[in-house]
Structures are given as structure tokens and as C-alpha cells.
Amino acid sequence: MRGDGLPQALHDSQRYLDVVLKPQLSPTEAQWLIEKTVDNFTNYFNSGFIDYRKSVTEAGDYAAVEWTGRGATFKDALGRTFIDCLGGYGLFNLGWAHPEVVRAVQTQAAKSPLPSQELLDPLRGMLAHLLAEITPGDIQYSFFVSSGTEAVEGAMKLAKLYTGKSGFIAAVRGFHGKTTGSLALTGKALYRRPPLPLHPDIYHVPYGDAEAVEMQLRIAREVGNDIAAVVMEPIQGEAGAIVPPDDFWPRLRQICDAYQVLLIADEVQTGMGRTGKMWGVEHWNVVPDIMTSAKALGGGVMPVGAFMAKPEIWQVLNENPFIHTTTTGGNPLACAAAIAAIHVSLRERVAEQAATKGEYLLAQLRKLATQYSDFFEDITGKGLLLGMHFKDDEIGYAISAGLFKRGVLISGTMNNARVIRVEPPLVITRDEIDTVLDRLDDTLRSLRVARAGERNTDALVAVKDVAVAG
Structure with missing residues (x-):
């Protein structure tokens, strides 16, 4: 890349600085940023991230590229809003960009x-x-x-x-x-x-x-x-x-x-x-x-x-x-x-907030786990470090992806593939927790319906195969 690369780097760095210094982007600028980010990750950082990230695979026509956030919510470059239940793997106890x-x-x-x-x-x-x-x-x-x-x-x-x-x-x-x-x-x-x-x-x-x-x-x-x-x-x-x-x-x-x-x-x-x-x-x-x-x-x-x-x-x-x-x-x-x-x-007594909010969230998640016992194995954790344990990896990914489509960022753990972590900022509000629970319930309900449809289809195919064989 050296040689002609240096003048090009001067030009590109100016373009990137222009983006850094802008508080907001126009729709055209945001689309350019998304496309450029995917290209940069693929060619210069790690293409494996592009294959793995829900922000790319589940975000529709344009990948979700984070842009700004406050508290337990953040927006991507196109202005789509998400509730953060991942918390940067524990970074955002105080939320995004605490003033x-x-x-x-x-x-x-x-x-x-x-x-x-x-x-x-x-x-x-x-x-x-x-x-x-x-x-x-x-x-x-x-x-x-x-x-x-x-x-x-x-x-x-x-x-x-x-x-x-x-x-x-x-x-x-x-x-x-x-x-x-x-x-x-x-x-x-x-x-x-x-x-x-x-x-x-x-x-x-x-x-x-x-x-x-x-x-x-x-x-x-x-x-x-x-x-x-x-x-x-x-x-x-x-x-x-x-x-x-x-x-x-x-x-x-x-x-x-x-x-x-x-x-x-x-x-x-x-x-x-x-x-x-x-x-x-x-x-x-x-x-x-x-x-x-x-x-x-x-x-x-x-x-x-x-x-x-x-x-x-x-x-x-x-x-x-x-x-x-x-x-x-x-x-x-x-x-x-x-x-x-x-x-x-x-x-702000955030440890006490985590204890109180975590107790409420843990109880609600356990109710959902009982209601959808065909998906769940267990709910574990203390405070706002919680884990949803599922019967297999496929269920965990489907729920994680379904929540992302519904505007909730959540992810699995690194050492146990069947577990989805629930690790929101400690400053998450009760209303935001209830919204997450509603969207989780909707995701679980949709997954159950989809799986029932798959079973009915499989059964119909089996009947046809028997008829043909007869």
C-alpha cells in the first residue's frame, strides 16, 4: 500500500474526520458510512465479524452501524433505535456516554x-x-x-x-x-x-x-x-x-x-x-x-x-x-x-439499582421460562448479570436475532453457546425492562408458531411419502 497509498490515506483520513466531527448524518451519508464500514471490516479488519454479526445479517437492507447513545438506548447511523441489553459485555454500567x-x-x-x-x-x-x-x-x-x-x-x-x-x-x-x-x-x-x-x-x-x-x-x-x-x-x-x-x-x-x-x-x-x-x-x-x-x-x-x-x-x-x-x-x-x-x-447507588431491577427482571424471565418451557432450560444470575439458558444453540440464535429485529440488542456468551446474556446498563428504566420483556414474549411466541408450522409441514410430507409408497 505504500507509495501511492500515502496521498490516498491523506484524502481518506480527511473524509473519515469529517464523519467523526459531524453530530448527525444525512441519509445518503449514513448509507455511505454503512457500506464503507462493511467494506473496511471485510478487507482490513476481520471478515469473520461480517459473517457473525446480527447487525449485518438481521438488519435489513442496510447493516446497523452504531452511531450515538444515551442511557440504555442507542441509535445506529440510520436513526434506528435499540434498547441495549448487552451493555458492551459489561462496559456500560452507567449507560452510553454518561454526561x-x-x-x-x-x-x-x-x-x-x-x-x-x-x-x-x-x-x-x-x-x-x-x-x-x-x-x-x-x-x-x-x-x-x-x-x-x-x-x-x-x-x-x-x-x-x-x-x-x-x-x-x-x-x-x-x-x-x-x-x-x-x-x-x-x-x-x-x-x-x-x-x-x-x-x-x-x-x-x-x-x-x-x-x-x-x-x-x-x-x-x-x-x-x-x-x-x-x-x-x-x-x-x-x-x-x-x-x-x-x-x-x-x-x-x-x-x-x-x-x-x-x-x-x-x-x-x-x-x-x-x-x-x-x-x-x-x-x-x-x-x-x-x-x-x-x-x-x-x-x-x-x-x-x-x-x-x-x-x-x-x-x-x-x-x-x-x-x-x-x-x-x-x-x-x-x-x-x-x-x-x-x-x-x-x-446514584447503581449497585442497589442493579439489585432491585435484577430481582424484578429475574422473576419475569423465570415466568417466561415456565411459559415457554419447550425452549428454556434455566434462568441464572444475580443483579443485572443474567443468563437465559436454552435447550440448544439454534433456539438461542433465533431468539437473539428475533430480538434484534425488534430493536433489542442482546448476545450470547463466549464460553457457553446455549446461553444468551442479559446484561443491560444498570441505569435501564423499569419501562425499558418491560418493553424488552414484551418484545421477548413476542419473539418466543413467533418462534413457537414457526416451529409448529415446520412440524405440520414435515408431517404432511411424511403422509405424502407414505401415500406414494403405497
Whole structure:
């Protein structure tokens, strides 16, 4: 592409900037943007997304290309409105473009978007202080990154530095990221197998089974495997909003203490109020040794993640502050967003909102699951991290696609193909929840009618075949 490509890039970048700077598009401009986006994804990003995305396959003549949003609703480039029940896989706890978070970022951008790397960055210190105030127990220190998988990688590294050990115990169907260290913890062969070998000394056990964790630690002790930490999600997100038994996390804490290994809570998806508590582990009054956070920490405006730990564990980083560094992680824009996100979350009591709205939504979904028991297996979750479990993948896709056609964005999970996640912004209104439930009911009713028609057609064909044979 070099050579003649540079003048063309100058022209194209101007065209793209014109779009970025426009608050609204004309119908012609919107159609151009959609066609260009599909072409760019196909030729320069990943054509597989075009084959997979409902926004392309179910959106009619023109694919749905996101444009703007507020609260729990967003519009595509053509002005079509959707209720968001996906929440950016946990990004949008505060909804789309929360004005206070946006204002904090815009104001900071006009002063100092990125740090000097040599002077002290005040916002980094402010955010670290706030996290010490809102995390459970005596967790005190934080290191900031730009994503959840980086946070998990940092937690793993910290655990190894502190313990001098290399092994980890994680859960089947757990999800911790897709860079090679965090991917080694992730409990799904579909993602782990292609890039093998990954980080060594990783042992997986069934989620929610504390006895299996203890058995693995006992075996490790007998055969000489050094385990640095047990890493678990408080509630498994990508596996389908799986809530463990009530004694699971308290038992994990006891077992880790008994075997002198660290307990790491991966709160990338469950943190910042998603499950009805500020942190998922607070449902069981457990204090981990190390925690991770990301996704909603940036208020749905900036990418920011963190791994956090108790002072005695953090001492290994204090002794050598350059043993783990980042150029852009925890930059002033990201920290400004996180500071604003924490403030709004506490002031608006979004964790309590998630608990109340989640209890209502969970009860209504269970009613629908009973009414349409031919489709559903179960409804699981806490707060507004819920999973609709279906009898097969085909049903899940049909319902997801049907809801999209009716203006509701929803999607499956990465580690359990039969589950559709229900993970809306925590600021979703009761009226919006009821609208989603009505559209889900309509989708289920239509699917039942369609399947009945297919069965009648199959039966008629069978009768004709018998008649011909006779």
C-alpha cells in the first residue's frame, strides 16, 4: 500500500474526520458510512465479524452501524433505535456516554491527555486512593492498565513475584481474557487449544466445587507442584451468569489460607455494581488477596483496568517500582473517567439499582421460562448479570436475532453457546425492562408458531411419502 497509498490515506483520513466531527448524518451519508464500514471490516479488519454479526445479517437492507447513545438506548447511523441489553459485555454500567464521565474526560483532554512518565500524575494517585476506599477489606494498592486481560496478567505476575511459585488453579468455563497468560486460565478449549502451549502449571476444576479446589491443592503438595494462587470469577459471566453455592467463596478463603496460596477475584465483569453489590465477592463477605477490575471502571467512556492487592503482597512492587510498567495504562483521560464513574456509581447507588431491577427482571424471565418451557432450560444470575439458558444453540440464535429485529440488542456468551446474556446498563428504566420483556414474549411466541408450522409441514410430507409408497 505504500507509495501511492500515502496521498490516498491523506484524502481518506480527511473524509473519515469529517464523519467523526459531524453530530448527525444525512441519509445518503449514513448509507455511505454503512457500506464503507462493511467494506473496511471485510478487507482490513476481520471478515469473520461480517459473517457473525446480527447487525449485518438481521438488519435489513442496510447493516446497523452504531452511531450515538444515551442511557440504555442507542441509535445506529440510520436513526434506528435499540434498547441495549448487552451493555458492551459489561462496559456500560452507567449507560452510553454518561454526561458527567464525558465531561471529566473532555476537560482533562484539554489539559493533559497523557502523562510525562517522569513527573507524578495526580489523577493516578486519586484513582488509587478511591479504589482503596471502595474495595473490600485491606486491599490498598492499585496498578492501572487498559483492559481486563492486562489486569489479569498483572495479577498473575504479582502472585508469582510474591509467592515465588508458578502454578494457578482456575475454573472450567471461566473467562479471564485472551492474551496468553490470562488465556491459560480461561477454561474453554475453543480459545485455548489453537495457540497451545500456553502458561504452564495451570489446573482447572469445576466451578463452584470447593472440594475440587482443595483436592487439586492436596495433589499439588504431594507431587511438588507449586501453586501461587486460585483465580476465580465471583460469578461466572461468559459461562452464562453462573452463581456458585453460597459456601463456595467462604470455603475458597479457608482453603487458600490453609494451603498458603493467594486468592484472586477476577472482578472485570462483576465489579462496579453489576451483580447488585459494588464487588461480586461482597455477596459472601470474602476479602481476596488480589482483585482485578476493568470494563465498567472506565464509566463506558474510556478503557481502564486495574489489579489491586493487600499491602504485604504489594511490597514486592514497592521494592522495585520498575518491575511492572506501562506507557499508556492509567493515563489521565482513563483515570478521569474512572474517578467520575466511581463518583456517579456511589451517588446514584447503581449497585442497589442493579439489585432491585435484577430481582424484578429475574422473576419475569423465570415466568417466561415456565411459559415457554419447550425452549428454556434455566434462568441464572444475580443483579443485572443474567443468563437465559436454552435447550440448544439454534433456539438461542433465533431468539437473539428475533430480538434484534425488534430493536433489542442482546448476545450470547463466549464460553457457553446455549446461553444468551442479559446484561443491560444498570441505569435501564423499569419501562425499558418491560418493553424488552414484551418484545421477548413476542419473539418466543413467533418462534413457537414457526416451529409448529415446520412440524405440520414435515408431517404432511411424511403422509405424502407414505401415500406414494403405497
